[in-house]
Amino acid sequence: MTVFIRTLISGLNLGSIYALIALGYSMVYGIARMLNFAHGDIIMVGAYSGIVAVMSIGLPPIVGILLGVIVCALLGITIERLAYKPLRQAPSLSILITAIGVSYLLQNLALIIFGPEQKAYPMFSGVKSFQILGAKIDGITILTLAVTACIMIGLNLFINKTKIGKAMRAVSEDKGAAELMGISTDRTITVTFAIGSALAAIASAFYGATYVYILPTTGSMPGIKAFTAAVFGGIGSIPGAMLGGIVLGLIEQFAKQYISTLWSNAIVFGVLIIVLLVKPTGLMGKTIQEKV
Amino acid sequence: MKKKNYGNLFILFALTVFFAILGGMLYTGNIGRQFTNMLIPIFMYIVLAVSLNLVVGLLGELSLGHAGFMSAGLFTGCLVSIRLYGLVSDPLRFVISMLVGGLVAAVFGLIVGLPTLRLRGDYLAITTLACGEIIKTIITNLKITGGARGLDTGHVYSGAKTLFPYAVVLVYLTVIVMMHIKNSAQGRAIMAIRDNRIAAESIGINVTHYKLAVFVIAAFFAGAAGVLYGHCFANVKAASFDYNVSIEILVIVVLGGMGNIFGSIAAAVILRALPEMLRGFENYRMLIYAIVLIMVMVLSNNKKVQSFRYMVTGKLKKKLRERKAAKQAKKGGEMNG
Numbered sequence: 001m002t003v004f005i006r007t008l009i010s011g012l013n014l015g016s017i018y019a020l021i022a023l024g025y026s027m028v029y030g031i032a033r034m035l036n037f038a039h040g041d042i043i044m045v046g047a048y049s050g051i052v053a054v055m056s057i058g059l060p061p062i063v064g065i066l067l068g069v070i071v072c073a074l075l076g077i078t079i080e081r082l083a084y085k086p087l088r089q090a091p092s093l094s095i096l097i098t099a100i101g102v103s104y105l106l107q108n109l110a111l112i113i114f115g116p117e118q119k120a121y122p123m124f125s126g127v128k129s130f131q132i133l134g135a136k137i138d139g140i141t142i143l144t145l146a147v148t149a150c151i152m153i154g155l156n157l158f159i160n161k162t163k164i165g166k167a168m169r170a171v172s173e174d175k176g177a178a179e180l181m182g183i184s185t186d187r188t189i190t191v192t193f194a195i196g197s198a199l200a201a202i203a204s205a206f207y208g209a210t211y212v213y214i215l216p217t218t219g220s221m222p223g224i225k226a227f228t229a230a231v232f233g234g235i236g237s238i239p240g241a242m243l244g245g246i247v248l249g250l251i252e253q254f255a256k257q258y259i260s261t262l263w264s265n266a267i268v269f270g271v272l273i274i275v276l277l278v279k280p281t282g283l284m285g286k287t288i289q290e291k292v
Numbered sequence: 293m294k295k296k297n298y299g300n301l302f303i304l305f306a307l308t309v310f311f312a313i314l315g316g317m318l319y320t321g322n323i324g325r326q327f328t329n330m331l332i333p334i335f336m337y338i339v340l341a342v343s344l345n346l347v348v349g350l351l352g353e354l355s356l357g358h359a360g361f362m363s364a365g366l367f368t369g370c371l372v373s374i375r376l377y378g379l380v381s382d383p384l385r386f387v388i389s390m391l392v393g394g395l396v397a398a399v400f401g402l403i404v405g406l407p408t409l410r411l412r413g414d415y416l417a418i419t420t421l422a423c424g425e426i427i428k429t430i431i432t433n434l435k436i437t438g439g440a441r442g443l444d445t446g447h448v449y450s451g452a453k454t455l456f457p458y459a460v461v462l463v464y465l466t467v468i469v470m471m472h473i474k475n476s477a478q479g480r481a482i483m484a485i486r487d488n489r490i491a492a493e494s495i496g497i498n499v500t501h502y503k504l505a506v507f508v509i510a511a512f513f514a515g516a517a518g519v520l521y522g523h524c525f526a527n528v529k530a531a532s533f534d535y536n537v538s539i540e541i542l543v544i545v546v547l548g549g550m551g552n553i554f555g556s557i558a559a560a561v562i563l564r565a566l567p568e569m570l571r572g573f574e575n576y577r578m579l580i581y582a583i584v585l586i587m588v589m590v591l592s593n594n595k596k597v598q599s600f601r602y603m604v605t606g607k608l609k610k611k612l613r614e615r616k617a618a619k620q621a622k623k624g625g626e627m628n629g
Contacts (some may be wrong), residue, residue: 027416035414035417083586083590086590086593086594087589087593089593090593092594093348093354093546093550094546094592096354096546096590097542097543097546097547097585097589098395098586098589098590100539100543100584100585101582101583101585101586101589102582102586104578104579104581104582104585105582105583105586107578108576108578108579108582109579111575111578112575112576112579159416163572169566197572220536224421227418228418228422231414231415232417235415237415254438262432262433263429263433265425265429266425266426266429266430269422269423269425269426270422270426272418272419272422273407273419273422273423273426276407276410276411276418276419277407277410277411277414280410280411280412280415281415282415
């Protein structure tokens with residue numbers, strides 16, 4: 001039972017990290033219709049900016065995280081302006097390749113600046129741990145879950161209640177019609193990239209707190225997993241990304257605990273394929289009727 | 293039709309010249325060690341890119357699992373080769389192991405191809421990526437393939453000089469099969485599916501049949517290429533054939549041009565050789581690679597660059613036309629006079 005609860009909590013922890021990253025993937029996909037392969041590397045940038053802020057400048061951890069959020073949001077906007085905006089009308093594969101190029105660029109810049117050796121993520125060393133039904137749970141895990149829940153509720157309110165949220169929904173529904181209604185698509189896309197990258201920065205803090213060590217290639221595997229989570233939940237759908245992320249994290253941790261660490265990735269991807277075969281547009285994706 | 297055949301002949305001619313130069317340099321010992329080691333991998337990337345082009349360029353489906361097929365072929369082929377070592381003559385051993393590797397990869401191609409019948413676009417892309425990762429995990433965890441430490445191919449290892457002829461034949465075979473498919477009724481059916489699946493279906497094209505066939509053929513060549521690739525290393529790990537390799541192949545296909553065979557070949561050679569050329573910059577070479585990638589994409593989709601290119605080629609064409617007209621006029625004048 002203790003093991004079960006511990007696995008459940010660590011699954012939720014990993015799941016919230018995936019969900020936060022998957023949200024960025026899904027929002028960008030929904031609005032700009034592009035797969036932002038460089039999104040995973042934003043996590044890495046967020047983690048490194050946290051390390052620099054705390055270790056080199058000596059700022060308190062919470063300021064370090066905020067700094068990471070700002071750096072990532074600005075980076076997201078810059079990348080969008082420089083690399084993706086000129087390709088608005090280009091075929092989707094060209095945009096995909098550009099995103100891959102941006103991903104390589106970020107990884108290699110980090111490699112040149114920070115070197116190939118791993119760096120420790122310094123934050124939250126003093127958070128207390130709890131006992132739940134006999135299982136010892138790190139305080140940071142609870143913090144992760146609480147913050148993720150708050151962010152998700154906040155994001156839902158933002159998307160559904162504010163004017164810019166409404167604009168985002170309109171653009172993802174029909175770009176042309178939204179433009180005719182006087183919505184600036186460019187500004188909406190910029191905002192989307194900023195929010196997505198900021199969420200990735202928050203995910204990076206939790207990732208750093210859980211896995212401690214950061215490398216220039218750190219972002220790539222969580223990025224791919226989060227992409228999987230976004231597709232799993234139905235890409236373009238925000239509740240889908242949250243659900244997909246949590247479910248994927250749970251599957252991964254339970255597979256690691258009860259089946260095998262070595263096979264966990266194969267199991268995660270296997271479940272993805274089976275779900276997609278049964279429901280080709282993901283758990284919460286809209287089925288699009290093909291018109292003849 | 294006639295014009296297209298000239299294009300194909302040109303590609304084969306260019307390939308022959310390329311092979312002759314490289315072969316000549318290799319066998320007379322005029323190239324450095326480093327370049328010799330690159331040779332077989334470059335050929336393999338040509339095969340991988342040309343075969344992936346069949347899926348991405350002709351069928352129009354985004355596949356991110358090509359490295360998985362290569363890996364599946366590589367490990368079975370190398371295992372066969374290790375077992376047959378000393379039992380049969382070397383050429384026969386290479387041919388058998390490449391065939392077996394290709395066929396096993398083709399079976400995987402069939403399995404991976406099945407979801408394509410139901411999934412579309414990005415959903416399919418992530419599924420192929422997932423399949424590639426599953427193949428990688430399976431191979432890494434099997435005892436027979438050496439597990440995480442990798443398969444020891446030390447005693448079937450062969451140098452570039454031994455593998456060169458096989459690689460040349462494989463490249464020719466892939467290119468010729470691709471050309472044949474592209475210019476045949478089957479190829480037009482495949483492209484019809486790409487352009488409009490429903491319209492293609494409505495005129496009686498069997499979409500299931502063609503989609504599966506494309507995946508199987510592409511996987512076969514990727515697997516056969518993998519077998520040769522495995523022979524030029526003393527140790528191969530499944531972990532090194534992850535989604536990043538698939539993405540690398542996809543980059544080659546897109547930069548070379550969708551459905552363009554010559555483009556795939558040229559892009560494979562350039563993109564594989566480029567990082568080696570930049571060895572002097574060591575730390576910066578991948579950075580330069582990334583910037584080149586972004587610049588090529590942004591510039592080739594830029595309206596001004598496109599119109600400039602159009603203007604230049606337009607002017608050239610106009611000039612050619614004028615020259616032709618002038619020649620004809622001159623001829624006419626001579627005749628009259």
